[in-house]
Amino acid sequence: MPDRIRATLIALVTISAAFAAPLAVRAATPAKVVIIVGPTGLVTSSYRSQGDQIAATAAADGATVVKVYSPNATWAKVKAAVNGANIVIYLGHGNGYPNPYTTTFYGDRTDGWGLNRTTTNGDRDNWSTTMVYCGEKALTGSLTSTDGSAQRTYCAGGPITPAPGWVMVYANACYAPGASEPGTTPATATQALQRASYYSRKVLAALGASGYFATDHGASPLVHDLLTKAGATYGAIYAAHVPSGVTVTDNAHLFISGDRVKLGRRSSDPYYTYAFAGNPSRTFGVGTSSDNQMPPTVVGRSPLPGSTGQTMTPAVTVRFSEPVTGVGTNTMVLRQGSIVVPATVTYTGSTLTAVLRPVRPLAPAATYSMALSGSIRDASGNSLGWTTWSFTTTRAETYSPTRSLSFAAGTYTGYRFSSTGSVVATRRYTLSRSSSAPTSQRSAVTGQTGGWYYVTSGVWAGYWMHEATSITLR
Incomplete structure (x- = not known):
C-alpha cells in the first residue's frame, strides 16, 4: 500500500478575510483545541506551519491550545492530548474506505490518524516502518488480537476521550472529504459519500462528536467561527466557507439516521475537497455564558422508525444532540399496545447515547412503540420534544x-x-x-x-x- 498524501491546495493565504466579522462573546470556560500534525515526509514542515496558524487563531479567540506535532505525534502522546478536547484538528495522511487497494474494510487502520510509531524517526512516513495508521478501532478502543500487529503495538489503549459534543476537523487528509489520493482515479459521488460516511461514523456515534469537517482549503476559518460565532449552526458555518466555484451536494449519512453529509468539489477539479458530516442544525458550545434556548433533539436511533424483522432481544438506542439529564425508565419507555415493557435504561454522557434493554425477550411478530418524554432536558433546562416511533419484531x-x-x-x-x-x-x-x-x-x-x-x-x-x-x- 503506497504512502498517502494530500497536496496542500490552499495553505497559508487569503485567510485574514475570514476574520473580518466582529467577535462574539467568548465562552466562560475556554475551549480546548488540540492540533495534531502527523508525519508526511517533506510536506510535514508545511503542515506544522498550518498548525501554528490554526493555533494562533484559536489562542486569539480565547481557547487553550495543545499542539502535538511530528516527530512527537505518537499514539500515546496524541491520546493524552485529546483528553477533554473540544476541537481536534488533524493534518496528515489519510487512509479511508473504499480505496483502490482492497475490497475488505480494515477498521484497525482506516478512518483515523496517521501517526509516528516512535519519536526517533523524524518525519519519515513509511507506513510499514516509521508511521502507523491508527484507525477507527484504535480511536474507539476496540482493537482485537486479529487486528494488525502494528496497530496492536503502536495504537493500543484506546478509546480517545474528548469532551462531549467535540468537533473533529480533518485538514488536507486524503479520503476524509471524500477525495481520492492525488494521481489515482477521482472518486465518484457514490464513493465520496461512502468515504465521508465511513470516516465520520465512529467520530459522531461512538465517540460523541457533534460535528465533523474535512477541508483542503484551510482549517483556521472553521475553527475561528466555531469558537466565536455563538449560536451559528454547523450548516451555516460550513456554508460560509464554501470556496468560490465549489458545488455542494447534501446527502443522508450512510450509517447514522438523521445525520447529513455535505460534499463539495469544483467542476474543474475532480477531487472532493470540502465536507461536513453530522446534524447541520447543531451548534458548538463550551460552557458559554449566554443562554441556550435550543432544545436537545434525537439525532440517531435504532431500531429505525417503521422497521420490521427486528430482533426480539433489542438494545433500543438513542443518540442526543447534546448532553442531557433525566434519562431513565420513566422517560424512555417501550410499550406493546398500552402495556409497558419492563426494561433497564442506561445513559452514557461521553457518547450522548441512551440504551433501553428489555428484561425479557419481546414477542415475535409484534409491534412496539418507543417514547421519549419532555422530562429529558439539557443543561439549560430545555426540554426534548416528545418523541415516539415504532418497530416490529421478527416472526x-x-x-x-x-x-x-x-x-x-x-x-x-x-x-x-x-x-x-x-x-x-x-x-x-x-x-x-x-x-x-x-x-x-x-x-x-x-x-x-x-x-x-x-x-x-x-x-x-x-x-x-x-x-x-x-x-x-x-
Whole structure:
C-alpha cells in the first residue's frame, strides 16, 4: 500500500478575510483545541506551519491550545492530548474506505490518524516502518488480537476521550472529504459519500462528536467561527466557507439516521475537497455564558422508525444532540399496545447515547412503540420534544448453536402443532427441581399467542414450549 498524501491546495493565504466579522462573546470556560500534525515526509514542515496558524487563531479567540506535532505525534502522546478536547484538528495522511487497494474494510487502520510509531524517526512516513495508521478501532478502543500487529503495538489503549459534543476537523487528509489520493482515479459521488460516511461514523456515534469537517482549503476559518460565532449552526458555518466555484451536494449519512453529509468539489477539479458530516442544525458550545434556548433533539436511533424483522432481544438506542439529564425508565419507555415493557435504561454522557434493554425477550411478530418524554432536558433546562416511533419484531429467531432454556420447578406442557396451528400432540411433565433444555428457535405459531421455544432434546424434544416467567432463555 503506497504512502498517502494530500497536496496542500490552499495553505497559508487569503485567510485574514475570514476574520473580518466582529467577535462574539467568548465562552466562560475556554475551549480546548488540540492540533495534531502527523508525519508526511517533506510536506510535514508545511503542515506544522498550518498548525501554528490554526493555533494562533484559536489562542486569539480565547481557547487553550495543545499542539502535538511530528516527530512527537505518537499514539500515546496524541491520546493524552485529546483528553477533554473540544476541537481536534488533524493534518496528515489519510487512509479511508473504499480505496483502490482492497475490497475488505480494515477498521484497525482506516478512518483515523496517521501517526509516528516512535519519536526517533523524524518525519519519515513509511507506513510499514516509521508511521502507523491508527484507525477507527484504535480511536474507539476496540482493537482485537486479529487486528494488525502494528496497530496492536503502536495504537493500543484506546478509546480517545474528548469532551462531549467535540468537533473533529480533518485538514488536507486524503479520503476524509471524500477525495481520492492525488494521481489515482477521482472518486465518484457514490464513493465520496461512502468515504465521508465511513470516516465520520465512529467520530459522531461512538465517540460523541457533534460535528465533523474535512477541508483542503484551510482549517483556521472553521475553527475561528466555531469558537466565536455563538449560536451559528454547523450548516451555516460550513456554508460560509464554501470556496468560490465549489458545488455542494447534501446527502443522508450512510450509517447514522438523521445525520447529513455535505460534499463539495469544483467542476474543474475532480477531487472532493470540502465536507461536513453530522446534524447541520447543531451548534458548538463550551460552557458559554449566554443562554441556550435550543432544545436537545434525537439525532440517531435504532431500531429505525417503521422497521420490521427486528430482533426480539433489542438494545433500543438513542443518540442526543447534546448532553442531557433525566434519562431513565420513566422517560424512555417501550410499550406493546398500552402495556409497558419492563426494561433497564442506561445513559452514557461521553457518547450522548441512551440504551433501553428489555428484561425479557419481546414477542415475535409484534409491534412496539418507543417514547421519549419532555422530562429529558439539557443543561439549560430545555426540554426534548416528545418523541415516539415504532418497530416490529421478527416472526422467528433461530439459535445456532442452540441456547439453553432454564425451567423453575413446576409442571409444564409441550405442544406440537399442525401447519394451521392446531394442537396435534401434548406432553405434560412435572419438574421436582429446576432443570434445563436446549432450544433452537423462538417463534410465533400460527393461531397461537405469544412466543414459543422449540426444544431439541430431552423430555420435550420436538415440542414447543410457551414462554413463561418461569422459563428463562440463557
